[in-house]
Amino acid sequence: xxTAILTGPPVPGSSxxxxxxxxxxxxxxxxxxxxxxxxxxxxxxxxxxxxxxxRFVGHLHALRLALTDPRFPAAAxxxxxxxxxxxxxxxxxxxxxETGPEAAPAGPAAGGxxxxxxxxxxxxxxxxxxxxxxxxxxxxxxxxxxxxxxxEARHEARAAVEAVDDEAVRLKSAVKAHDGFFTTFFISPxxxxxxxxxxxxxxxxxxxxxASLLTALLxxxxxxxxxxxxxxxxxxxxxxxxxxxxTDGQLARxxxxxxxxxxxxxxxxxxxxxxxxxxxxxxxAARNGDDVWALALGAMILMTCRHVVDFSFNEANHDATANTxxxxxxxxRLDSAGWTVWARRMIILPIGExxxxxxxxxxxxxxxxxFWALIIGCAFGACYTTAGRVLRSVTRKARRTDRAAQALAxxxxxxxxxxxxxxLFRRSRARGLVAPAFALLGAACVLVCAAVTGPGWATVGAxxxxxxxxxxxxxxxxxxxxxxxxxxxFRAAEYGTVLVLAAQADAAQALPAAFGLVAAVAYHHYDTxxxxxxxxxxxPAWLVRTVGGHEGRTLVVAALAxxxxxxxxxxxxxxxxxxxAVGLVVLAESIRFWVSSxxxxxxxxxxxx
Numbered sequence: 001x002x003t004a005i006l007t008g009p010p011v012p013g014s015s016x017x018x019x020x021x022x023x024x025x026x027x028x029x030x031x032x033x034x035x036x037x038x039x040x041x042x043x044x045x046x047x048x049x050x051x052x053x054x055r056f057v058g059h060l061h062a063l064r065l066a067l068t069d070p071r072f073p074a075a076a077x078x079x080x081x082x083x084x085x086x087x088x089x090x091x092x093x094x095x096x097x098e099t100g101p102e103a104a105p106a107g108p109a110a111g112g113x114x115x116x117x118x119x120x121x122x123x124x125x126x127x128x129x130x131x132x133x134x135x136x137x138x139x140x141x142x143x144x145x146x147x148x149x150x151x152e153a154r155h156e157a158r159a160a161v162e163a164v165d166d167e168a169v170r171l172k173s174a175v176k177a178h179d180g181f182f183t184t185f186f187i188s189p190x191x192x193x194x195x196x197x198x199x200x201x202x203x204x205x206x207x208x209x210x211a212s213l214l215t216a217l218l219x220x221x222x223x224x225x226x227x228x229x230x231x232x233x234x235x236x237x238x239x240x241x242x243x244x245x246x247t248d249g250q251l252a253r254x255x256x257x258x259x260x261x262x263x264x265x266x267x268x269x270x271x272x273x274x275x276x277x278x279x280x281x282x283x284x285a286a287r288n289g290d291d292v293w294a295l296a297l298g299a300m301i302l303m304t305c306r307h308v309v310d311f312s313f314n315e316a317n318h319d320a321t322a323n324t325x326x327x328x329x330x331x332x333r334l335d336s337a338g339w340t341v342w343a344r345r346m347i348i349l350p351i352g353e354x355x356x357x358x359x360x361x362x363x364x365x366x367x368x369x370x371f372w373a374l375i376i377g378c379a380f381g382a383c384y385t386t387a388g389r390v391l392r393s394v395t396r397k398a399r400r401t402d403r404a405a406q407a408l409a410x411x412x413x414x415x416x417x418x419x420x421x422x423x424l425f426r427r428s429r430a431r432g433l434v435a436p437a438f439a440l441l442g443a444a445c446v447l448v449c450a451a452v453t454g455p456g457w458a459t460v461g462a463x464x465x466x467x468x469x470x471x472x473x474x475x476x477x478x479x480x481x482x483x484x485x486x487x488x489x490f491r492a493a494e495y496g497t498v499l500v501l502a503a504q505a506d507a508a509q510a511l512p513a514a515f516g517l518v519a520a521v522a523y524h525h526y527d528t529x530x531x532x533x534x535x536x537x538x539x540p541a542w543l544v545r546t547v548g549g550h551e552g553r554t555l556v557v558a559a560l561a562x563x564x565x566x567x568x569x570x571x572x573x574x575x576x577x578x579x580x581a582v583g584l585v586v587l588a589e590s591i592r593f594w595v596s597s598x599x600x601x602x603x604x605x606x607x608x609x
Contacts, residue, residue: 003028003043004050004067007036007120011054011154019060023068025050033099033120040092046085053079053119057157058145059166065138066145069256072136076125079147087133094127119147143169171196174254181342183352187246194243195250205252209265212244216273220280223362226287234280235363241273242355260534264594267530268523270351275300275519277358278371282512285367293511294503295371297518301495302375304522306382308411308488311529313389315407316400316484348381386488393481400479408478410528410538411487414470415549421471430476436485442469443493446554450497454504455561455571463558466493467551491525494550498557502575505565513575520583521553527590536593543589547582 004025010017020027030036036051043049050067056079066077073087083091098120125135144161148154174195175188198208219237222230248266252258282296346353357377361370414422442465449462473486495518502514524547528538538544548556556578564571 001026001044002048002050002068004052005030005036005039005043006052006054008032008054014054014057016052016054016056019063020050020052020067022060023064025067029054033095036120037092037095037099040095045088048082048084049088049091050080050082051091051121051124052081053121053147055119055147055154056080056145057148057154057161059140059143059161059164059169061166061170062140062143062145064256065140065143069136069138069258071258072134074125074128074133075136075138076121077137077140077145079119079121079145081121081125081128081135083128087128090128090131090133091124094124094131098123098127122147141169141173170254174250176249176253180350180352181346182356183246183350186356187243187352188250191243191246192250192254194247195254198247198251199255203251205248205257205262206259206265208244208248208251209262209269212241212248213269213273215241215244217276220276223277223280223367224283224287226284230284232363234277235359235361238277238355238359238362242352242359245270245273260594263530263534264590267526268590271523271526274303274355275522279512279515281362281367281370282515290366290368291511292368292371293515294499295368295375297499297502297511297515299371299374299378300515300518300522301492301499302378302382304495304518304525305488305491306378306385308491308525308529309382309386309389309485312408312411312484312487313393315411315532316404316478317393317398319401319404348385349377354378390482390485393484396481398481400483402477405477405479405483407532408483408487409474410532411525412470412474412478412490413487413525413528413544413550414474415547415552416545417467417555418471418474418549418551421468422475425472425475427476430478430480430483433480433482435473435476435478435480435483436489438469438473439486439489439493442466442473443489443496445469446493446558447496447500450500450504450558455501455558455565457562459501460555460558460562463497463551463555467555470551490550494521494554497554498575501557501561501565502571505561505571507565507567507569507571509569509572510565510575513572513579517557517575517579517582520579520586521547523590524582524586527586531593539586539589539593543586546585553578553582 002025004020004027006016006027006029009031010029017027028039030039040049040051052067056063058077058079062077063080066075066080067082069075070084072084074081074083074091076082081091125137128135142164143166144157144164146157148157171192174192175184179188215237219234219241222237223234224230248262252262278296278300282293285292349357354374354377357373358370361373412418446459446462446466450459453459470490478484478486498514498518499511502510524539531538547553557575560574560578561571564574
């Protein structure tokens with residue numbers, strides 16, 4: 001329930017009362033500022049409340065943007081202010097100050113319960129800002145939101161409202177501003193209308209997200225049949241799933257149905273859909289005698305590591321000071337030419353282009369070709385983005401914050417072994433490239449040894465050395481220019497070791513079991529990313545300790561390979577048991593957190609273009 005309080009007598013002929021009710025508000029009318037305070041005190045503390053100047057003139061969607069967005073404790077537009085329960089006390093205090101006996105007169109019409117000459121909601125919004133309460137003020141573009149002074153200004157404002165199509169603006173704003181070429185030109189032109197159709201029938205973004213997941217799982221099942229008809233159906237269904245994947249975010253923006261659960265589902269299901277389809281393709285290939293599990297796992301590792309590069313770089317630099325570089329200026333100049341924007345977005349193979357490529361190649365070629373195309377495309381995209389970000393990092397003079405260093409430490413996912421080494425060799429600050437050098441040396445040690453010697457005690461020793469070097473990498477706060485490389489290097493080391501050892505083991509179905517293990521661990525790492533993005537911090541320390549950290553899991557897999565790789569299916573069973581154990585622990589904690597925590601109401605905007 002939400003209550004809107006008009007801060008003065010209604011203006012004859014105004015549709016404001018009806019507009020507010022259409023947005024789900026119960027409307028109360030005050031005779032002036034003092035009665036506004038009395039009505040505010042009567043609204044239950046757990047409800048959202050809005051204060052609206054009765055002279056307000058504007059589009060309905062402007063009111064919707066200002067008063068119904070669940071992501072912000074307080075929000076305002078000219079003549080309108082809303083406060084959720086967490087900002088209610090601050091609003092009440094501000095209103096008491098503005099209307100109390102010591103309040104300064106606002107003009108000739110001020111005093112008592114007379115209407116204030118200035119808009120009371122605007123005054124209170126400024127007071128909340130001054131008290132340190134962040135008041136969100138949405139950008140309206142061509143939409144109108146104003147408090148006109150006098151009949152002539154009111155007539156002009158109403159004419160301006162009539163001149164702009166509210167629904168057209170709402171549909172346009174439902175589409176993400178910066179998206180990939182395929183999504184922008186081949187999906188969004190019609191998916192926004194699907195979003196509106198869903199909104200008018202009361203469907204929620206979470207329901208559309210779930211439909212997208214189910215469609216992708218059906219596509220994976222069709223791919224697993226291994227016949228051409230199944231592959232064609234899989235390609236078509238994968239595209240339908242992507243349309244629904246775009247629609248859920250557009251529906252959230254169209255109807256402002258943002259939620260904590262929606263953020264979690266949207267982020268989680270994207271990975272689940274892609275990994276399930278990879279598994280379906282591998283199963284379908286196996287039916288035709290072609291073992292492509294190593295390629296499927298390699299594609300998943302490449303994609304995950306590329307995402308971790310994105311996440312780590314952004315977390316390291318989003319609040320850095322003096323954060324400029326010549327390469328950033330060059331990027332800005334390139335973006336001034338329209339075609340370069342689309343070219344640069346397409347060559348990194350964002351989710352729209354990636355899914356379109358997978359769908360088409362699945363329908364007309366074989367799973368092996370699909371995976372090789374993915375690996376080549378993702379490898380090129382990863383090299384392009386990583387090289388550009390390395391160049392930016394070494395040419396900019398940024399000073400990174402403690403918050404950024406903590407985010408990188410959380411993304412590193414250091415377990416008890418690496419954390420213990422870090423405590424023993426704790427350094428107040430790292431110089432130069434110390435952290436990424438230790439990380440790269442450790443990763444090279446374990447990966448090269450696993451590739452050259454295969455499962456055995458030499459690889460176990462290399463995994464021990466990796467744990468030691470990983471601890472050295474995080475022994476100082478990660479504030480160096482290239483320290484954001486540490487988390488993706490750790491991901492490549494852990495996932496790559498699992499792939500190499502499973503591929504070299506003399507155990508049937510070891511690679512599918514390894515695929516399941518990496519998928520479970522990757523879920524844990526994506527969950528960490530989205531917790532940090534939501535401002536709630538990393539998963540609890542007990543969870544990281546329980547699942548061993550990246551270095552602990554690497555050592556365990558190396559030991560299991562040394563003991564069981566030549567004992568029939570024992571290694572496969574061990575990897576499967578480890579995958580199930582890790583998956584159950586991290587998924588249970590993730591569900592508990594996202595369902596019951598006080599995480600902010602956001603909706604994931606999807607993978608950046």
